Amino acid sequence: MHVTVEVVGEETHDVSVDDDGTYADLVRAVDLSPHEVSVLVDGSPVPEDQPVEVDRVKVLRLIKGGAP
């Protein structure tokens, strides 16, 4: 299936994943680690191990705090 992945503040990608692909697979497909992003569906965070059920997600990158 085809999913539009918008990396907030950066590029938007068209990604294809297997029918049983997960949100984590989408993140890996745009060269990010599931541990450095949150995936938002309709504005709400979703568990990344779940199968993709929508055709559009937003990916919010973590910002390194630099100096606490």
Added chain:
Amino acid sequence: MECDKCGRDAVMHAGYSGAHLCESHFCASVEKRVRGRIRKDSLVPRDATPEDPEHWVIGLSGGKDSVVLTHILDETFGEDPRIEMMALTIHEGIEGYRDESVDACVELAGDLQMRHELVTYEEEFGIRMDDVAREDPENMAPCAYCGVFRRDLLEQYAEEFGADKLLTGHNLDDEAETALMNVLEGNVKQMAKHFDASLGPFDERHPTDDFVPRAKPLRDIPEKEVALYAHLKDLPAHITECPHASEAFRGEIQELMLDLEDRHPGTRHSIMSGYEEIAEMAADRYRSDDGDVDLNECERCGSKTMRDLCRKCGLLESLRAV
């Protein structure tokens, strides 16, 4: 996917524990782990009383980590008369970036009615990081200068404000990266220092009188969860990357670590549990080897150092020579 604890929609999955949690159970879980760490590290001394309270200075940068730390500490101890807290923000002189995050700090401290102090590199040292990054007389990453100056000011002002402890927002990823860096650099002495400076529980550390002891109550929480907590609680965290950020080695380590975590969930936690044990042994070993290290006073600023001139004054000298 439902929350493991109730029927609501899960907002996260923790690969290392297998948990799926909804917004409220996730936030409760973060708070519980932070409070557990505070207990485990014995942050609140038994002899703290309302008449003679314990003073904590919180390093508040305005980024998600320190904002979450300040929020949870206020929720936990805001009404506790045995603890007095204040926030300290350092302005490094980074145009735009730090101005916005200072606004986030002012907003949060105002919301919590917490005392808040701001000190700047410009007033303290007569420098701005934007200039330092451009001039770079020592041919180093900007973070290398900035870290020295920031630690100096945090330390100096924590002491000036009478802090018993200095609390910072380092998360699990930060600490596991530091641990891996020390291992890969073969720096056992640095592990020993890490244990006594900030890692060990207060009743097992051998702190020196020379420095305000530090604590990192978020160090069990993965960075991603800190960010998610800030997002869900709608905290006023500032979310832009520092324009000078360039710690190349740390970046490589982070990539390696997250890749391992992805394939072997729980890697960060196990790095830290093993590292803490090793760091404690290293601390024991180095303490018995040379006892307490005698520190000199820096001939320029008087702060404690092993050399004649402290690192900060050395860097300031080369900046002035530009």
